[in-house]
Amino acid sequence: MHLSPCGINCDECSDKEKCGGSCHAIKGKPFYIKDFGFEVCALYDCPVNKKGYQTCGECPELPCQIFYEWKDPSMSEEAHLQSVKDRVAALKASVEKG
Numbered sequence: 001m002h003l004s005p006c007g008i009n010c011d012e013c014s015d016k017e018k019c020g021g022s023c024h025a026i027k028g029k030p031f032y033i034k035d036f037g038f039e040v041c042a043l044y045d046c047p048v049n050k051k052g053y054q055t056c057g058e059c060p061e062l063p064c065q066i067f068y069e070w071k072d073p074s075m076s077e078e079a080h081l082q083s084v085k086d087r088v089a090a091l092k093a094s095v096e097k098g
Helices: 042-050 065-069 077-097
Strands: none
Touching (some): 042 065
16 A cells, blocks of 8 residues: 555555656645645645655644645545544554554
């Protein structure tokens, strides 16, 4: 399993090829990010560029407000909250594995 900095499993993403394979490979600039008025995804920019982590799983603030604010517009609120919960669990598990 290959996790993005925010805990999305890149191997299961339908846009993996379109995005270039992984957030690290494209430096947090997926093809759709400019549609939302940003240059870099905040869930990449914060942990990697600003804090020097590989993933949000290394941050003691996980899950921070960015996780709740950055919602896929196609998801219901319930699905989004479950996604946050699942991604946080995956990130914490990956950090524990080392």
